[in-house]
Amino acid sequence: MKKTSFNAGQIPEKKYFRIGEVSKLVGVDPHVLRYWETEFKNIRPHRAKSKQRLYRRNDVENLLRIKILLHDEGYTISGARKVMKTGKKTVPLQTPGKKEDGDWKLSVIKEELLSILQQCNQNEKK
Numbered sequence: 001m002k003k004t005s006f007n008a009g010q011i012p013e014k015k016y017f018r019i020g021e022v023s024k025l026v027g028v029d030p031h032v033l034r035y036w037e038t039e040f041k042n043i044r045p046h047r048a049k050s051k052q053r054l055y056r057r058n059d060v061e062n063l064l065r066i067k068i069l070l071h072d073e074g075y076t077i078s079g080a081r082k083v084m085k086t087g088k089k090t091v092p093l094q095t096p097g098k099k100e101d102g103d104w105k106l107s108v109i110k111e112e113l114l115s116i117l118q119q120c121n122q123n124e125k126k
Contacts, residue, residue, distance in 0.1 A: 010025075011025060011057060011061070013059055014035065014057070015052070015056070015057075015058075016046070016054040016056065017055045017059075017060055018052060018053070018054065018055075019034075019045075019052070019053045019054075019055070022055045022059075022060055022063065023065070025060055026060070026063045026064055026067050027067065028067060030089060033063065036063065039077050039081065040062070040066060040080075040081060040084060042062050042084060043059055043066075044059070044104055045059055045064055051067060062084070065082055065084070066084065069083055069084075074105075076112075079108065079112060082112075082115075118122070
């Protein structure tokens with residue numbers, strides 16, 4: 001189901017948002033939001049007494065950024081998690097003036113593989 005999404009400047013001035021509202025703002029289904037909660041540590045909605053999720057404005061902004069990373073820029077979950085953790089500025093997949101966009105994609109894959117190799121080497125030392 002295609003939904004319209006908003007940017008961070010169009011988020012209403014409210015203290016808390018329910019999952020249905022956030023779903024419409026971000027442009028994804030509620031089950032996607034619940035999944036992203038399990039994958040990204042910086043998305044932790046509060047719970048009302050009725051056990052309903054209550055998202056703060058910061059959560060909504062982070063969810064919008066995650067959606068852009070995953071859907072628009074083509075990051076994997078682990079790549080988006082790394083970008084969110086480091087706070088890096090995102091780079092679009094298509095850079096103007098380049099003959100081949102695949103070069104940039106390959107460099108991202110190489111960077112992730114080197115990171116995995118580094119983690120494996122650290123685990124072997126333990």
